[in-house]
Amino acid sequence: MTAQSGLLSRLPDISGLEKIWTILPEARLVGGSVRDLLRGLAVNDLDLATPEPPEVVLERLKSAAIRAIPTGLSHGTITALINHIPHEITTLRRDEETDGRHAVVVWTKSWQEDAARRDFTINAMSLDRHDKLHDYFHGVQDLKARRVRFVGHAARRIEEDALRALRFFRFDARYGEGEPDCEACEAIADNIKLVGKLSAERVASEFLRILTGPRLPETLAAMEKTGLLNVLIPGAQRGSLQKLLDCAGPPDALLRLFALSGENAVLMGAKLKLSNADKTALGVFGNTFPDLAPSSSDDDLRRGRVAQSLELLISRSWLAQARILARPDRQWDHLRIRLKELPQPVFPLGGKDAQAFGVSPGPAMGAWLRVAREWWLEHGCRPDREACLVHMGCSTRS
DSSP states (O other): OEEEOOOGGGSSOOHHHHHHHHHOTTOEEETHHHHHHHHTOOOOOEEEEESSOHHHHHHHHHHTTOEEEEEEGGGTEEEEEETTEEEEEEEOEEEEEEOBSOEEEEEOSOHHHHHHTSSBGGGSOEEOTTSEEEOSSOHHHHHHTTOOOBSSOHHHHHHHBTTHHHHHHHHHHHHOOSSOOHHHHHHHHHTHHHHTTSOHHHHHHHHHHHHTSSSHHHHHHHHHHHTHHHHHSTTOOHHHHHHHHHTTOOOOHHHHHHHHHGGGHHHHHHHTTOOHHHHHHHHHHTOOOSOOOTTOOHHHHHHHHHHSOHHHHHHHHHHHHHHHTOSOOHHHHHHHHHHHHSOOOOOOOOHHHHHHTTOOTTHHHHHHHHHHHHHHHHTTTOOOHHHHHHHTTOOOOO
């Protein structure tokens, strides 16, 4: 289907597109930008496709004094930087070979062939310089019906790239409504073994985005029916996650991953090859010290601020609330306000203080500082330098 759309008028600035269309008149906006324009959403990425091969695109951009970055030349992608805004331009292509993870592509001049290799009908539309919308697979109808469908045969699309199994549920949560597409779910279930061949990094990228998305309980329930959730997190604890969601906490992927993984959270962090910081956070979430509750004194909270970062303490407060209450609560909200408003306590003594009073560097100095710090913590991190020195039998006052 081809139709006049009026979509270009919804873009706040098309000066960059107009420059590209001057040198690549056959290029079209594709994918998410077209989908989001139809939905009336802000467009964050300006992706285009063109029948010209990448070396021609590169040459024309340089001739027009447009900065061109060969970001994915082997897959036909070049980024044009105009007014500091990236415009990704990819040559029309079709898949020659696929193995469930990677594809060997060849260039084509057929827009329908290029659209046929895309994942979902709502992502397979294109918009040309004349403001005409090209829709080969009824993406407009699916978008209006809030229905996410694979282009062509769902099983074939998943065989081409098994990550599309996760992408389906991420997109269905955002653009779908009601029960997910039956054909898609059957194809995911039938090809579930292919997911195990994906790299941990690719899986983590998609799964963490699912965890921060809308309709999470419904999405995870559908994923569980296909067997996909069990492949990602064996024995996933959806009940624990629901308690966290019932608290109306922040859409934090790590918090939700921890709640879903339970005692296996640290193992999940390693399995997904998360960053060291994220793996450390998952480990801290499983600790019970310091204890957090609305009844905690300021001294308790100060000790907590010394033991862990404010960010981790706030995150742990949501997990504690979920275990104890599992609903929104003003007292817990007030606890988080108190945590944020407390100044960060800093132990006031150091090696120079110990050395000034005759303590030699080495184990003795470490022991001296530990004794002083334990006393400082015991007193709620309130004693200043002078008070700590007095306690240690040393005073700077004459």
